[in-house]
Amino acid sequence: MIRLAIQKSGRLSEDSLNLIRECGISFINSSLKLKTEATNFPLEILFLRDDDIPGYVADGVADIGIVGENVLVEEGKQQLSIQKLGFSKCRLSIAVPKAAEYRNIQDLQDKNLATSYPNLLQAYLDEQGVKAHIHTISGSVEIAPSIGLADAICDIVSSGSTLISNGLREVESVFRSEAVLISNQELSAEKTRILNQLVFRIQSVRKAQK
Ligand code: PRP
Ligand code: ZN
Ligand code: MG
Numbered sequence: 001m002i003r004l005a006i007q008k009s010g011r012l013s014e015d016s017l018n019l020i021r022e023c024g025i026s027f028i029n030s031s032l033k034l035k036t037e038a039t040n041f042p043l044e045i046l047f048l049r050d051d052d053i054p055g056y057v058a059d060g061v062a063d064i065g066i067v068g069e070n071v072l073v074e075e076g077k078q079q080l081s082i083q084k085l086g087f088s089k090c091r092l093s094i095a096v097p098k099a100a101e102y103r104n105i106q107d108l109q110d111k112n113l114a115t116s117y118p119n120l121l122q123a124y125l126d127e128q129g130v131k132a133h134i135h136t137i138s139g140s141v142e143i144a145p146s147i148g149l150a151d152a153i154c155d156i157v158s159s160g161s162t163l164i165s166n167g168l169r170e171v172e173s174v175f176r177s178e179a180v181l182i183s184n185q186e187l188s189a190e191k192t193r194i195l196n197q198l199v200f201r202i203q204s205v206r207k208a209q210k
Contacts, residue, residue: 001042002187002194005062008034008047011158012179015087016066020045023201042194051116051138053182054080060184063191064198070156070177074117080182083199086206090158092117092175095168097145100152102171108132108152114144115154117175124174142166 006016025041034047053065054077118136144150
């Protein structure tokens with residue numbers, strides 16, 4: 001039996017479950033249960049916060065997981081990645097209030113930026129030679145400018161509707177991301193065999209979609 005961690009609720013959840021179903025794996029999914037077992041494949045599914053998934057997989061609490069590259073790279077765990085999945089594509093972007101004057105990245109010098117991705121943002125600012133104050137917050141980043149917490153934000157943009165609803169305008173794209181399958185690096189021979197079967201099915205599903 002192999003343990004797969006996926007996002008409990010959010011942008012990746014539905015696509016992750018669909019991928020498993022398209023692999024011909026059946027399971028009962030109740031939105032209140034945080035753990036379920038497949039009925040026709042040696043797989044247990046754990047429903048977790050996406051941010052916790054790389055850590056759990058690195059520690060072996062889960063054997064494998066589906067997570068956005070944004071979270072994986074932010075946590076410095078790229079080495080766990082085994083296969084890009086092609087869904088939940090998004091970008092990590094810097095946004096400013098709609099009416100704010102903004103010409104280029106130098107305008108952020110000495111400004112306050114709110115984000116849940118301090119490492120990715122810091123690397124980008126360093127590369128651009130800009131020094132700014134980064135305030136790390138774990139959610140609702142998009143309201144930071146309107147409550148006076150920050151001059152700009154750096155967060156995930158997918159459709160762009162969250163930015164628009166909060167009166168923000170995207171000005172820089174920091175990182176591009178999609179869902180990836182990740183794996184613990186010390187799987188037993190038995191689990192490796194199950195993982196290989198799963199990866200084979202995923203690749204077949206993806207080929208059929210192209
Ligand atoms: C991101 C971001 C916004 C939303 C933007 O959250 O923080 O909430 O997606 O999407 P939109 O451009 O389509 O409006 P994410 O799904 O990464 O979830 P989390 O912040 O709860 O982890
Ligand atoms: Zn998250
Ligand atoms: Mg969010």
